[in-house]
Amino acid sequence: MNFSTKRMFENMFWLILFVLIIWQILYWLVGDIALRSPWTTFQFTAKFTATDQFAIHLNESIKAFSLALMIATFAGLSIGLLLGLKQFAREIFEPFLIAIYSVPKITLYPILLLVFGLGLSAKVAFGAIHGVIPIALFTLNAVRNVKPILLKSARVMGLSTLETAYKIIIPSALPEIFSGLRIGFSLTLIGTLLGEMFASQRGLGFLLMNAIGLHNVDIIVMLTFLLVGFAGLAGLILLVINQKIYSAN
Amino acid sequence: MTKAGIIRIALIAMLLIGLESLVLMGRIDPLTMQAPHKMLFDLVSILQTGKFNKSIIKTLSNAGVAFLIALILGVIVGLVIHRLKRLREVLDPLFATYYAIPVFSFYPLLILLLGLGDAPQIFIAVMLGFVAVVVNTLNGIDRVPLVFLKTARVSSMGPFETAIKIILPSASPYILTGAKFAVAYSLIGVIGAEFIMSTGGMGYEISFAYNNFDNATMYPLIIIILFVSISINLMISRWEKALLVRRGLK
Numbered sequence: 001m002n003f004s005t006k007r008m009f010e011n012m013f014w015l016i017l018f019v020l021i022i023w024q025i026l027y028w029l030v031g032d033i034a035l036r037s038p039w040t041t042f043q044f045t046a047k048f049t050a051t052d053q054f055a056i057h058l059n060e061s062i063k064a065f066s067l068a069l070m071i072a073t074f075a076g077l078s079i080g081l082l083l084g085l086k087q088f089a090r091e092i093f094e095p096f097l098i099a100i101y102s103v104p105k106i107t108l109y110p111i112l113l114l115v116f117g118l119g120l121s122a123k124v125a126f127g128a129i130h131g132v133i134p135i136a137l138f139t140l141n142a143v144r145n146v147k148p149i150l151l152k153s154a155r156v157m158g159l160s161t162l163e164t165a166y167k168i169i170i171p172s173a174l175p176e177i178f179s180g181l182r183i184g185f186s187l188t189l190i191g192t193l194l195g196e197m198f199a200s201q202r203g204l205g206f207l208l209m210n211a212i213g214l215h216n217v218d219i220i221v222m223l224t225f226l227l228v229g230f231a232g233l234a235g236l237i238l239l240v241i242n243q244k245i246y247s248a249n
Numbered sequence: 250m251t252k253a254g255i256i257r258i259a260l261i262a263m264l265l266i267g268l269e270s271l272v273l274m275g276r277i278d279p280l281t282m283q284a285p286h287k288m289l290f291d292l293v294s295i296l297q298t299g300k301f302n303k304s305i306i307k308t309l310s311n312a313g314v315a316f317l318i319a320l321i322l323g324v325i326v327g328l329v330i331h332r333l334k335r336l337r338e339v340l341d342p343l344f345a346t347y348y349a350i351p352v353f354s355f356y357p358l359l360i361l362l363l364g365l366g367d368a369p370q371i372f373i374a375v376m377l378g379f380v381a382v383v384v385n386t387l388n389g390i391d392r393v394p395l396v397f398l399k400t401a402r403v404s405s406m407g408p409f410e411t412a413i414k415i416i417l418p419s420a421s422p423y424i425l426t427g428a429k430f431a432v433a434y435s436l437i438g439v440i441g442a443e444f445i446m447s448t449g450g451m452g453y454e455i456s457f458a459y460n461n462f463d464n465a466t467m468y469p470l471i472i473i474i475l476f477v478s479i480s481i482n483l484m485i486s487r488w489e490k491a492l493l494v495r496r497g498l499k
Contacts, residue, residue, distance in 0.1 A: 011339045018339070034361035070272075091253035092260070102429060102482045104436040105472045106444070106452075110459040110467055114281045193351050196446055205351075212357045212445065224354040235346025248258035 012155070012236070036221045045222045060202040064120055065192045068127030072188050073181065078133045080139020081165055084173075090140065097140075101133045102223020105195065113193030113199050123203070130191030131184035142173035175246045182238040189231060270369045283464050292469035301454060301466075306353050306474065308439055308451040320428055322375065323382025328412050330383065331390045356442055367446060374438025383429035384459030389423025390416055423491040432481050436474060475497035 020038055027037045037043070048054055079097075083090040109126055116122035146169055154164040170177070196205025204223060212217035263351045265285045271277045272284040282385035283291075352373060366465055393416055401411040417424070443452025451470050458467035 007338075008342075014339045021373070030362065034358045043346030068478050088253065091251070092256050093342065095257065099479055099482070103475055103478055104433050104440060106437050106441050107455065107471050110455055113459065114464075170453070173269060183348070186346065188351050190268075190351055194353070194441065197353065208351075208354055209445070216358070220326065220354065220357055224351070227354065228350050229352075232343075232346050235349050236342050239342060239345050 007018060008240075032217070034217060041221050041225050043241075044218050045225065048219070048222060049226075054207075057204050057207045059204055060120075061192070061196065063205040064196065064203060065189060066121050067120075067125060068124045068192050069131065069185065069188045071124065071128040072131030072135060072184055074181070075128070076135025076184060077139055077177070079130060079132070080137040080177070081143055081169070083136070084140045084143025085161075086167075090144070094137075094140065097133055097137055100129075101137060105130060105191070109195065109198060118199055118201070120154045123192055123205075126195035127188045133186060135184035138183070139173070139177050140178070142176035143169055143205070144178070146172050155242060161195030178238075178242050178245055182235070182242055185238060186231065189234075193227065205234030251253045253431065265490055280464065283468055287465075288468045288472060291465045292472055293433040294366060295466070295469045299423065301451070301470065303469075304449055304451050304454050307346075307367070307449055308443065309477065311371050311450070312374060312435045312439045315371045315378060315438060316428075316431050317430045318348070318371070319375045319378030319435060320382055323379040323427060324417070326379070326382045326385050327386025327390065330415065332408070336389070344380060344384050352376050352438070353441055353445060356445055360446065365446070366373055370439050370442040370447065370450075377438040378431035378434035381434060382424070382427035385423050385427030385430070386420060389420025392423065393419045422489050422492045425485055429485050429489075431481050432485070433478055436478055 027035045079093075083093055083097075096203065104130050105126075108129070111121075112125050112129075113122050114124055150168050150172055151164070154168045159167065193203075193205040193208075196203035197209045199205045200209075204227065208220065208223045208227075210216075267286050268277075268282065269286060272279060272282060310405055328391070330340065337447065349453070356369060356373055359372050363369045363372065397410070397415050397419055401415045440452035440455075443450040446458050447453045451474060455470050458464070458470070
Protein backbone atom coordinates (compact mmCIF):
# COMPACT_ATOMS: atom_id res chain seq x y z
CA MET A 1 0.00 0.00 0.00
CA ASN A 2 1.56 3.26 -1.07
CA PHE A 3 1.56 6.49 0.82
CA SER A 4 -1.36 8.23 -0.91
CA THR A 5 -3.73 5.26 -0.54
CA LYS A 6 -2.83 5.00 3.12
CA ARG A 7 -3.44 8.70 3.56
CA MET A 8 -6.79 8.32 1.81
CA PHE A 9 -7.92 5.53 4.12
CA GLU A 10 -6.86 7.62 7.07
CA ASN A 11 -8.94 10.52 5.75
CA MET A 12 -11.90 8.20 5.19
CA PHE A 13 -11.63 6.97 8.75
CA TRP A 14 -11.75 10.53 10.08
CA LEU A 15 -14.67 11.43 7.82
CA ILE A 16 -16.74 8.42 8.92
CA LEU A 17 -15.92 9.04 12.55
CA PHE A 18 -16.85 12.71 12.13
CA VAL A 19 -20.23 11.80 10.57
CA LEU A 20 -20.98 9.19 13.26
CA ILE A 21 -20.21 11.65 16.06
CA ILE A 22 -22.44 14.33 14.55
CA TRP A 23 -25.17 11.72 14.06
CA GLN A 24 -24.96 10.60 17.69
CA ILE A 25 -24.96 14.18 19.01
CA LEU A 26 -27.92 15.05 16.80
CA TYR A 27 -29.72 11.99 18.16
CA TRP A 28 -29.12 13.12 21.73
CA LEU A 29 -30.49 16.54 20.84
CA VAL A 30 -33.55 15.39 18.88
CA GLY A 31 -34.49 12.14 20.58
CA ASP A 32 -36.53 9.17 19.37
CA ILE A 33 -39.30 11.23 17.83
CA ALA A 34 -37.36 12.04 14.67
CA LEU A 35 -34.12 10.10 14.72
CA ARG A 36 -32.50 6.82 15.72
CA SER A 37 -29.04 6.41 17.12
CA PRO A 38 -26.39 4.95 14.79
CA TRP A 39 -26.30 1.68 16.76
CA THR A 40 -30.09 1.10 16.66
CA THR A 41 -30.04 1.94 12.95
CA PHE A 42 -27.38 -0.68 12.26
CA GLN A 43 -29.38 -3.29 14.15
CA PHE A 44 -32.60 -2.38 12.38
CA THR A 45 -30.85 -2.34 9.01
CA ALA A 46 -29.45 -5.81 9.58
CA LYS A 47 -32.92 -7.09 10.44
CA PHE A 48 -34.89 -5.26 7.76
CA THR A 49 -32.57 -5.92 4.83
CA ALA A 50 -33.17 -9.64 5.28
CA THR A 51 -36.92 -9.34 4.63
CA ASP A 52 -38.65 -10.07 1.32
CA GLN A 53 -40.35 -6.68 1.35
CA PHE A 54 -36.99 -4.96 1.20
CA ALA A 55 -35.71 -7.25 -1.53
CA ILE A 56 -38.67 -6.43 -3.80
CA HIS A 57 -38.15 -2.68 -3.50
CA LEU A 58 -34.40 -2.98 -3.81
CA ASN A 59 -34.69 -5.02 -7.00
CA GLU A 60 -37.06 -2.50 -8.51
CA SER A 61 -34.70 0.37 -7.70
CA ILE A 62 -31.70 -1.49 -9.06
CA LYS A 63 -33.57 -2.23 -12.26
CA ALA A 64 -34.67 1.39 -12.73
CA PHE A 65 -31.27 2.80 -11.84
CA SER A 66 -29.25 0.50 -14.08
CA LEU A 67 -31.56 1.12 -17.04
CA ALA A 68 -31.39 4.88 -16.48
CA LEU A 69 -27.62 4.76 -16.13
CA MET A 70 -27.22 2.75 -19.33
CA ILE A 71 -29.40 5.16 -21.28
CA ALA A 72 -27.70 8.22 -19.81
CA THR A 73 -24.22 6.84 -20.51
CA PHE A 74 -24.95 5.77 -24.05
CA ALA A 75 -26.85 8.92 -25.02
CA GLY A 76 -24.46 11.22 -23.17
CA LEU A 77 -21.35 9.73 -24.76
CA SER A 78 -22.86 9.78 -28.25
CA ILE A 79 -24.08 13.38 -27.95
CA GLY A 80 -20.77 14.47 -26.43
CA LEU A 81 -18.65 12.75 -29.09
CA LEU A 82 -20.78 14.04 -31.93
CA LEU A 83 -20.90 17.65 -30.73
CA GLY A 84 -17.25 17.54 -29.72
CA LEU A 85 -16.23 16.61 -33.23
CA LYS A 86 -18.60 18.76 -35.27
CA GLN A 87 -17.91 22.36 -34.39
CA PHE A 88 -20.96 23.87 -36.05
CA ALA A 89 -23.36 21.41 -34.43
CA ARG A 90 -21.69 22.21 -31.11
CA GLU A 91 -22.29 25.96 -31.56
CA ILE A 92 -25.95 25.24 -32.16
CA PHE A 93 -26.65 22.70 -29.44
CA GLU A 94 -24.27 23.47 -26.58
CA PRO A 95 -26.38 26.38 -25.23
CA PHE A 96 -29.40 24.04 -25.18
CA LEU A 97 -27.47 21.50 -23.12
CA ILE A 98 -26.27 24.16 -20.68
CA ALA A 99 -29.78 25.57 -20.34
CA ILE A 100 -31.27 22.12 -19.63
CA TYR A 101 -28.44 21.39 -17.18
CA SER A 102 -29.28 24.50 -15.16
CA VAL A 103 -33.05 24.00 -15.11
CA PRO A 104 -34.56 22.54 -11.92
CA LYS A 105 -35.53 19.26 -13.54
CA ILE A 106 -37.88 18.34 -10.77
CA THR A 107 -40.44 20.71 -12.27
CA LEU A 108 -40.39 18.65 -15.46
CA TYR A 109 -41.33 15.45 -13.65
CA PRO A 110 -45.11 15.90 -13.89
CA ILE A 111 -44.72 16.29 -17.66
CA LEU A 112 -42.65 13.10 -17.85
CA LEU A 113 -45.29 11.31 -15.80
CA LEU A 114 -47.99 12.41 -18.21
CA VAL A 115 -45.93 11.34 -21.21
CA PHE A 116 -44.63 8.01 -19.87
CA GLY A 117 -47.40 7.12 -17.45
CA LEU A 118 -46.93 5.81 -13.94
CA GLY A 119 -44.40 3.05 -13.65
CA LEU A 120 -40.89 2.06 -14.53
CA SER A 121 -40.42 4.11 -17.69
CA ALA A 122 -41.16 7.49 -16.10
CA LYS A 123 -38.57 7.08 -13.38
CA VAL A 124 -36.03 5.64 -15.79
CA ALA A 125 -36.57 8.68 -18.02
CA PHE A 126 -36.29 11.03 -15.05
CA GLY A 127 -33.07 9.40 -13.88
CA ALA A 128 -31.65 9.42 -17.41
CA ILE A 129 -32.29 13.12 -18.08
CA HIS A 130 -30.46 13.94 -14.85
CA GLY A 131 -27.42 11.96 -15.94
CA VAL A 132 -27.26 12.49 -19.69
CA ILE A 133 -26.48 16.23 -19.71
CA PRO A 134 -23.36 16.24 -17.50
CA ILE A 135 -22.00 13.20 -19.33
CA ALA A 136 -22.61 14.93 -22.68
CA LEU A 137 -21.10 18.25 -21.56
CA PHE A 138 -17.98 16.68 -20.04
CA THR A 139 -17.46 14.42 -23.07
CA LEU A 140 -17.94 17.37 -25.40
CA ASN A 141 -15.30 19.43 -23.61
CA ALA A 142 -12.96 16.46 -23.35
CA VAL A 143 -13.20 15.78 -27.07
CA ARG A 144 -12.75 19.45 -27.90
CA ASN A 145 -9.56 19.52 -25.85
CA VAL A 146 -7.97 16.56 -27.64
CA LYS A 147 -4.66 17.77 -29.08
CA PRO A 148 -5.10 18.65 -32.76
CA ILE A 149 -1.88 16.86 -33.62
CA LEU A 150 -3.40 13.55 -32.54
CA LEU A 151 -6.36 14.11 -34.85
CA LYS A 152 -4.01 15.08 -37.67
CA SER A 153 -2.02 11.89 -37.23
CA ALA A 154 -5.26 9.94 -37.34
CA ARG A 155 -6.11 11.61 -40.64
CA VAL A 156 -2.66 11.00 -42.03
CA MET A 157 -2.95 7.31 -41.19
CA GLY A 158 -6.31 7.22 -42.92
CA LEU A 159 -8.41 6.17 -39.93
CA SER A 160 -12.15 6.25 -40.42
CA THR A 161 -14.32 8.44 -38.14
CA LEU A 162 -15.30 5.44 -36.03
CA GLU A 163 -11.70 4.28 -35.73
CA THR A 164 -10.59 7.80 -34.81
CA ALA A 165 -13.20 7.88 -32.06
CA TYR A 166 -12.19 4.48 -30.66
CA LYS A 167 -8.43 4.62 -31.05
CA ILE A 168 -7.59 8.31 -30.62
CA ILE A 169 -10.30 10.40 -29.04
CA ILE A 170 -11.67 8.15 -26.33
CA PRO A 171 -8.27 7.09 -24.95
CA SER A 172 -6.91 10.63 -24.86
CA ALA A 173 -10.11 12.20 -23.50
CA LEU A 174 -10.77 9.36 -21.06
CA PRO A 175 -9.93 11.09 -17.76
CA GLU A 176 -12.30 13.95 -18.38
CA ILE A 177 -14.99 11.70 -19.84
CA PHE A 178 -14.75 9.58 -16.71
CA SER A 179 -15.26 12.66 -14.53
CA GLY A 180 -18.47 13.25 -16.47
CA LEU A 181 -19.52 9.63 -15.96
CA ARG A 182 -18.87 9.95 -12.23
CA ILE A 183 -21.09 13.01 -11.94
CA GLY A 184 -23.63 11.40 -14.27
CA PHE A 185 -23.71 8.36 -11.98
CA SER A 186 -24.52 10.48 -8.93
CA LEU A 187 -27.17 12.54 -10.68
CA THR A 188 -28.81 9.50 -12.29
CA LEU A 189 -29.03 7.87 -8.88
CA ILE A 190 -30.62 10.90 -7.29
CA GLY A 191 -32.93 11.35 -10.31
CA THR A 192 -34.15 7.77 -10.15
CA LEU A 193 -34.78 7.99 -6.42
CA LEU A 194 -36.64 11.28 -6.77
CA GLY A 195 -38.69 9.69 -9.54
CA GLU A 196 -39.60 6.84 -7.21
CA MET A 197 -40.45 9.20 -4.40
CA PHE A 198 -43.02 11.28 -6.21
CA ALA A 199 -45.16 8.88 -8.15
CA SER A 200 -44.37 5.25 -7.88
CA GLN A 201 -45.61 2.06 -6.31
CA ARG A 202 -42.30 0.28 -5.85
CA GLY A 203 -38.67 0.97 -5.17
CA LEU A 204 -36.61 2.37 -2.33
CA GLY A 205 -37.76 5.91 -3.11
CA PHE A 206 -41.36 4.77 -2.73
CA LEU A 207 -40.50 2.97 0.51
CA LEU A 208 -38.97 6.19 1.81
CA MET A 209 -41.92 8.31 0.75
CA ASN A 210 -44.30 5.79 2.31
CA ALA A 211 -42.33 5.86 5.57
CA ILE A 212 -42.46 9.67 5.53
CA GLY A 213 -46.25 9.48 5.16
CA LEU A 214 -46.59 6.96 7.99
CA HIS A 215 -43.91 8.62 10.06
CA ASN A 216 -41.98 5.39 10.40
CA VAL A 217 -38.71 6.82 11.75
CA ASP A 218 -36.96 3.42 11.77
CA ILE A 219 -37.36 3.04 8.02
CA ILE A 220 -36.65 6.69 7.21
CA VAL A 221 -33.35 6.68 9.09
CA MET A 222 -32.40 3.24 7.79
CA LEU A 223 -33.04 4.19 4.14
CA THR A 224 -31.21 7.49 4.51
CA PHE A 225 -28.28 5.61 6.00
CA LEU A 226 -28.30 2.94 3.27
CA LEU A 227 -28.67 5.39 0.39
CA VAL A 228 -26.04 7.78 1.71
CA GLY A 229 -23.76 4.83 2.38
CA PHE A 230 -24.22 3.38 -1.09
CA ALA A 231 -23.88 6.75 -2.82
CA GLY A 232 -20.80 7.59 -0.77
CA LEU A 233 -19.13 4.23 -1.35
CA ALA A 234 -19.86 4.12 -5.08
CA GLY A 235 -18.83 7.75 -5.47
CA LEU A 236 -15.61 7.09 -3.63
CA ILE A 237 -14.72 4.05 -5.73
CA LEU A 238 -15.36 6.03 -8.91
CA LEU A 239 -13.28 8.90 -7.53
CA VAL A 240 -10.34 6.59 -6.87
CA ILE A 241 -10.57 5.09 -10.37
CA ASN A 242 -10.81 8.60 -11.78
CA GLN A 243 -7.64 9.70 -9.99
CA LYS A 244 -5.87 6.55 -11.21
CA ILE A 245 -6.81 7.34 -14.80
CA TYR A 246 -5.66 10.94 -14.42
CA SER A 247 -2.29 9.94 -13.04
CA ALA A 248 -1.90 7.25 -15.73
CA ASN A 249 -2.40 9.87 -18.43
CA MET B 250 -26.60 37.41 -34.33
CA THR B 251 -24.47 34.44 -35.29
CA LYS B 252 -25.49 31.83 -37.81
CA ALA B 253 -25.70 29.22 -35.04
CA GLY B 254 -27.98 31.53 -33.06
CA ILE B 255 -30.36 31.89 -35.99
CA ILE B 256 -30.49 28.12 -36.50
CA ARG B 257 -31.10 27.71 -32.77
CA ILE B 258 -34.11 30.01 -32.86
CA ALA B 259 -35.38 28.30 -36.01
CA LEU B 260 -35.10 24.93 -34.24
CA ILE B 261 -37.08 26.17 -31.25
CA ALA B 262 -39.71 27.61 -33.57
CA MET B 263 -39.94 24.33 -35.48
CA LEU B 264 -40.29 22.41 -32.23
CA LEU B 265 -43.11 24.66 -31.07
CA ILE B 266 -44.90 24.52 -34.42
CA GLY B 267 -44.48 20.73 -34.50
CA LEU B 268 -45.90 20.40 -31.01
CA GLU B 269 -48.73 22.78 -31.81
CA SER B 270 -49.76 20.88 -34.93
CA LEU B 271 -49.43 17.45 -33.32
CA VAL B 272 -51.75 18.50 -30.50
CA LEU B 273 -54.20 20.22 -32.86
CA MET B 274 -54.29 17.15 -35.11
CA GLY B 275 -55.04 15.07 -32.04
CA ARG B 276 -51.87 12.98 -32.29
CA ILE B 277 -50.97 14.04 -28.75
CA ASP B 278 -53.67 13.76 -26.14
CA PRO B 279 -54.38 17.22 -24.64
CA LEU B 280 -54.44 15.48 -21.26
CA THR B 281 -50.75 14.75 -21.80
CA MET B 282 -49.49 17.89 -23.45
CA GLN B 283 -51.25 21.11 -24.24
CA ALA B 284 -50.79 23.15 -27.39
CA PRO B 285 -48.09 25.81 -26.84
CA HIS B 286 -50.49 28.68 -27.65
CA LYS B 287 -52.89 27.42 -24.99
CA MET B 288 -50.07 27.27 -22.42
CA LEU B 289 -49.33 30.90 -23.23
CA PHE B 290 -53.00 31.97 -22.87
CA ASP B 291 -53.28 30.06 -19.59
CA LEU B 292 -50.11 31.71 -18.37
CA VAL B 293 -51.44 35.18 -19.17
CA SER B 294 -54.77 34.47 -17.49
CA ILE B 295 -53.06 33.06 -14.38
CA LEU B 296 -50.89 36.14 -14.10
CA GLN B 297 -53.87 38.44 -14.76
CA THR B 298 -56.25 36.91 -12.23
CA GLY B 299 -53.42 36.68 -9.71
CA LYS B 300 -54.86 33.38 -8.48
CA PHE B 301 -51.45 31.90 -7.75
CA ASN B 302 -49.60 35.07 -6.82
CA LYS B 303 -49.33 33.96 -3.23
CA SER B 304 -47.80 30.59 -4.14
CA ILE B 305 -45.49 32.13 -6.70
CA ILE B 306 -44.22 34.73 -4.25
CA LYS B 307 -43.85 32.14 -1.47
CA THR B 308 -41.83 29.72 -3.58
CA LEU B 309 -39.65 32.29 -5.28
CA SER B 310 -38.91 34.21 -2.08
CA ASN B 311 -38.07 30.98 -0.21
CA ALA B 312 -35.76 29.97 -3.05
CA GLY B 313 -34.26 33.48 -3.02
CA VAL B 314 -33.57 33.35 0.71
CA ALA B 315 -32.09 29.85 0.34
CA PHE B 316 -29.93 31.03 -2.55
CA LEU B 317 -28.53 33.96 -0.55
CA ILE B 318 -27.82 31.81 2.50
CA ALA B 319 -26.21 29.11 0.34
CA LEU B 320 -24.05 31.67 -1.45
CA ILE B 321 -22.85 33.51 1.66
CA LEU B 322 -22.40 30.37 3.73
CA GLY B 323 -20.70 28.58 0.85
CA VAL B 324 -18.20 31.37 0.26
CA ILE B 325 -17.38 31.67 3.97
CA VAL B 326 -17.00 27.89 4.39
CA GLY B 327 -14.87 27.81 1.23
CA LEU B 328 -12.58 30.53 2.58
CA VAL B 329 -12.22 28.80 5.94
CA ILE B 330 -11.68 25.28 4.58
CA HIS B 331 -9.08 26.53 2.15
CA ARG B 332 -6.92 27.66 5.07
CA LEU B 333 -7.30 24.31 6.86
CA LYS B 334 -5.52 21.96 4.47
CA ARG B 335 -6.03 18.76 6.47
CA LEU B 336 -9.77 19.37 6.95
CA ARG B 337 -10.11 19.96 3.23
CA GLU B 338 -8.34 16.69 2.49
CA VAL B 339 -10.76 14.84 4.77
CA LEU B 340 -13.83 16.58 3.34
CA ASP B 341 -12.87 16.32 -0.35
CA PRO B 342 -14.39 12.84 -0.89
CA LEU B 343 -17.55 14.05 0.83
CA PHE B 344 -17.81 16.98 -1.59
CA ALA B 345 -17.14 14.71 -4.55
CA THR B 346 -19.96 12.35 -3.63
CA TYR B 347 -22.29 14.85 -2.00
CA TYR B 348 -24.68 15.16 -4.91
CA ALA B 349 -25.40 11.44 -4.91
CA ILE B 350 -26.90 11.80 -1.45
CA PRO B 351 -30.69 11.99 -1.46
CA VAL B 352 -30.92 15.14 0.65
CA PHE B 353 -34.72 15.00 0.55
CA SER B 354 -34.71 12.04 2.90
CA PHE B 355 -33.73 14.52 5.63
CA TYR B 356 -36.91 16.47 5.00
CA PRO B 357 -39.18 14.61 7.47
CA LEU B 358 -36.56 15.06 10.18
CA LEU B 359 -36.43 18.77 9.40
CA ILE B 360 -40.21 19.09 9.48
CA LEU B 361 -40.22 17.59 12.96
CA LEU B 362 -37.45 19.89 14.10
CA LEU B 363 -38.54 23.13 12.45
CA GLY B 364 -42.28 22.67 11.92
CA LEU B 365 -44.20 22.42 8.65
CA GLY B 366 -43.46 25.95 7.47
CA ASP B 367 -40.96 27.65 5.22
CA ALA B 368 -37.96 26.85 7.42
CA PRO B 369 -37.46 23.13 6.55
CA GLN B 370 -37.85 23.91 2.83
CA ILE B 371 -35.25 26.66 2.97
CA PHE B 372 -33.00 24.37 5.00
CA ILE B 373 -33.21 21.60 2.37
CA ALA B 374 -32.54 24.10 -0.41
CA VAL B 375 -29.50 25.48 1.43
CA MET B 376 -28.22 21.94 2.05
CA LEU B 377 -28.44 21.26 -1.68
CA GLY B 378 -26.99 24.54 -2.87
CA PHE B 379 -24.18 25.47 -0.55
CA VAL B 380 -21.85 22.58 -1.34
CA ALA B 381 -21.76 23.61 -5.01
CA VAL B 382 -20.72 27.09 -3.88
CA VAL B 383 -18.07 25.67 -1.52
CA VAL B 384 -16.57 23.45 -4.22
CA ASN B 385 -16.43 26.24 -6.78
CA THR B 386 -15.11 28.77 -4.25
CA LEU B 387 -12.29 26.36 -3.34
CA ASN B 388 -11.57 25.90 -7.03
CA GLY B 389 -11.48 29.68 -7.50
CA ILE B 390 -9.21 30.29 -4.50
CA ASP B 391 -6.82 27.61 -5.79
CA ARG B 392 -6.43 29.71 -8.92
CA VAL B 393 -5.69 33.04 -7.25
CA PRO B 394 -2.24 33.95 -8.65
CA LEU B 395 0.44 33.61 -5.99
CA VAL B 396 1.78 37.05 -6.77
CA PHE B 397 -1.50 38.59 -5.54
CA LEU B 398 -1.15 36.83 -2.21
CA LYS B 399 2.46 37.91 -1.97
CA THR B 400 1.44 41.50 -2.66
CA ALA B 401 -1.13 41.22 0.12
CA ARG B 402 1.56 39.97 2.49
CA VAL B 403 3.94 42.74 1.42
CA SER B 404 1.19 45.31 2.10
CA SER B 405 0.81 43.59 5.49
CA MET B 406 -2.90 42.81 5.07
CA GLY B 407 -4.51 40.58 7.69
CA PRO B 408 -6.30 37.35 6.68
CA PHE B 409 -9.68 39.08 6.69
CA GLU B 410 -8.55 42.00 4.56
CA THR B 411 -6.78 39.63 2.15
CA ALA B 412 -9.97 37.62 1.78
CA ILE B 413 -12.14 40.65 1.07
CA LYS B 414 -9.77 42.66 -1.10
CA ILE B 415 -7.71 40.03 -2.90
CA ILE B 416 -9.08 36.49 -2.78
CA LEU B 417 -12.78 37.07 -3.33
CA PRO B 418 -12.49 39.49 -6.26
CA SER B 419 -9.91 37.27 -7.89
CA ALA B 420 -11.97 34.10 -7.42
CA SER B 421 -15.26 35.77 -8.35
CA PRO B 422 -15.78 34.15 -11.80
CA TYR B 423 -15.58 30.72 -10.15
CA ILE B 424 -17.83 31.77 -7.31
CA LEU B 425 -20.35 32.86 -9.94
CA THR B 426 -20.22 29.37 -11.46
CA GLY B 427 -21.12 28.05 -8.02
CA ALA B 428 -23.86 30.67 -7.78
CA LYS B 429 -25.43 29.34 -10.99
CA PHE B 430 -25.66 25.88 -9.47
CA ALA B 431 -27.01 27.39 -6.26
CA VAL B 432 -29.86 29.05 -8.20
CA ALA B 433 -30.95 25.72 -9.66
CA TYR B 434 -30.46 23.82 -6.41
CA SER B 435 -32.37 26.30 -4.28
CA LEU B 436 -35.32 26.02 -6.67
CA ILE B 437 -35.01 22.22 -6.71
CA GLY B 438 -34.86 22.13 -2.91
CA VAL B 439 -37.89 24.33 -2.33
CA ILE B 440 -40.05 22.82 -5.08
CA GLY B 441 -39.08 19.23 -4.26
CA ALA B 442 -39.89 19.81 -0.60
CA GLU B 443 -43.23 21.31 -1.62
CA PHE B 444 -43.92 18.21 -3.72
CA ILE B 445 -43.28 15.91 -0.78
CA MET B 446 -45.16 17.68 1.96
CA SER B 447 -46.26 21.29 2.30
CA THR B 448 -49.25 23.54 2.71
CA GLY B 449 -48.70 25.80 -0.29
CA GLY B 450 -46.30 27.09 -2.91
CA MET B 451 -45.74 26.38 -6.58
CA GLY B 452 -44.55 22.81 -6.06
CA TYR B 453 -47.69 22.11 -4.06
CA GLU B 454 -49.91 23.70 -6.73
CA ILE B 455 -48.14 21.81 -9.53
CA SER B 456 -48.58 18.44 -7.86
CA PHE B 457 -52.18 19.31 -6.94
CA ALA B 458 -52.88 20.27 -10.57
CA TYR B 459 -51.13 17.10 -11.77
CA ASN B 460 -53.29 14.93 -9.54
CA ASN B 461 -56.42 16.64 -10.91
CA PHE B 462 -55.38 16.56 -14.60
CA ASP B 463 -55.52 20.35 -14.44
CA ASN B 464 -53.05 21.04 -17.24
CA ALA B 465 -54.28 24.61 -17.58
CA THR B 466 -52.64 25.30 -14.21
CA MET B 467 -49.74 22.88 -14.30
CA TYR B 468 -48.03 23.92 -17.51
CA PRO B 469 -48.06 27.70 -16.89
CA LEU B 470 -46.59 27.22 -13.41
CA ILE B 471 -43.86 24.98 -14.82
CA ILE B 472 -43.14 27.58 -17.50
CA ILE B 473 -42.78 30.31 -14.86
CA ILE B 474 -40.22 28.26 -12.92
CA LEU B 475 -38.26 27.39 -16.06
CA PHE B 476 -38.34 31.02 -17.17
CA VAL B 477 -37.10 32.32 -13.82
CA SER B 478 -34.28 29.80 -13.53
CA ILE B 479 -33.10 30.17 -17.13
CA SER B 480 -33.15 33.98 -17.05
CA ILE B 481 -31.27 34.25 -13.74
CA ASN B 482 -28.76 31.80 -15.10
CA LEU B 483 -28.28 33.78 -18.27
CA MET B 484 -27.75 36.94 -16.25
CA ILE B 485 -25.09 35.32 -14.09
CA SER B 486 -23.45 33.82 -17.19
CA ARG B 487 -23.24 37.28 -18.80
CA TRP B 488 -21.65 38.68 -15.66
CA GLU B 489 -19.22 35.77 -15.46
CA LYS B 490 -18.26 36.29 -19.09
CA ALA B 491 -17.81 40.04 -18.61
CA LEU B 492 -15.44 39.37 -15.71
CA LEU B 493 -13.41 36.91 -17.77
CA VAL B 494 -13.31 39.25 -20.75
CA ARG B 495 -12.03 42.07 -18.55
CA ARG B 496 -9.19 39.80 -17.52
CA GLY B 497 -8.51 38.89 -21.11
CA LEU B 498 -9.33 35.25 -20.44
CA LYS B 499 -12.02 34.90 -23.07
